[in-house]
Amino acid sequence: xxxxxxxxxxxxxxxxxxxxxxxxxxxxxxxxxxxxxxxxxxxxxxxxxxxxxxxxxxxxxxxxxxxxxxxxxxxxxxxxxxxxxxxxxxxxxxxxxxxxxxxxxxxxxxxxxxxxxxxxxxxxxxxxxxxxxxxxxxxxxxxxxxxxxxxxxxxxxxxxxxxxxxxxxxxxxxxxxxxxxxxxxxxxxxxxxxxxxxxxxxxxxxxxxxxxxxxxxxxxxxxxxxxxxxxxxxxxxxxxxxxxxxxxxxx
Ligand SMILES: [Zn+2]
Ligand SMILES: [Zn+2]
Numbered sequence: 001x002x003x004x005x006x007x008x009x010x011x012x013x014x015x016x017x018x019x020x021x022x023x024x025x026x027x028x029x030x031x032x033x034x035x036x037x038x039x040x041x042x043x044x045x046x047x048x049x050x051x052x053x054x055x056x057x058x059x060x061x062x063x064x065x066x067x068x069x070x071x072x073x074x075x076x077x078x079x080x081x082x083x084x085x086x087x088x089x090x091x092x093x094x095x096x097x098x099x100x101x102x103x104x105x106x107x108x109x110x111x112x113x114x115x116x117x118x119x120x121x122x123x124x125x126x127x128x129x130x131x132x133x134x135x136x137x138x139x140x141x142x143x144x145x146x147x148x149x150x151x152x153x154x155x156x157x158x159x160x161x162x163x164x165x166x167x168x169x170x171x172x173x174x175x176x177x178x179x180x181x182x183x184x185x186x187x188x189x190x191x192x193x194x195x196x197x198x199x200x201x202x203x204x205x206x207x208x209x210x211x212x213x214x215x216x217x218x219x220x221x222x223x224x225x226x227x228x229x230x231x232x233x234x235x236x237x238x239x240x241x242x243x244x245x246x247x248x249x250x251x
Contacts, residue, residue: 082134087108152179187226
């Protein structure tokens with residue numbers, strides 16, 4: 001039984017279900033927790049704006065009251081450089097409770113990173129060993145610099161050495177997502193992460209419509225097929241533990 005869905009979108013980015021609608025569906029499906037994680041501030045077209053965080057907070061308060069669910073206010077931020085820069089600032093954590101981070105192609109960065117990171121990954125079909133190394137390092141640095149709770153769709157469009165990223169994720173207390181819309185790991189990669197690291201996984205829908213909230217069927221099946229023990233999937237066993245944001249907020 002799925003306890004929570006920690007990656008859903010609303011019209012604050014390009015989802016169609018409102019906060020209230022996502023929450024209602026989550027309740028109907030028996031979830032206890034939900035996160036609203038619209039696309040982060042540097043996304044070119046679907047970004048939530050910083051000035052909207054206040055009204056998102058109000059929407060979440062209302063939806064929590066109506067459903068009794070715990071709803072986390074979050075963002076699906078973007079990794080935007082080789083050095084692991086993420087498009088969040090300390091003061092954003094006045095509002096942000098959960099930080100999901102992923103690679104997305106249509107994001108603003110500095111000119112150099114636009115070319116040597118964003119576009120490079122976007123245009124490369126078969127990434128070289130060197131590029132995989134660069135990408136791996138970017139995630140590792142991001143995990144050490146920012147209080148990231150979940151890495152969304154790791155290895156999708158930005159290939160990494162999944163074991164190396166999983167080792168650091170486990171060390172800092174970050175979950176690796178099994179994304180409801182994408183088959184972003186091979187059987188082999190899953191096996192390696194399970195056997196060579198202690199990383200914990202989380203099943204998320206990445207819903208962009210209310211109907212898909214809590215829909216984690218694809219990776220529920222694949223995780224059994226690929227041999228991820230149930231104990232290693234956090235939200236099949238209860239809620240997730242969020243990383244401390246205070247030190248980053250005050251930095
Ligand atoms: Zn995403
Ligand atoms: Zn998403």
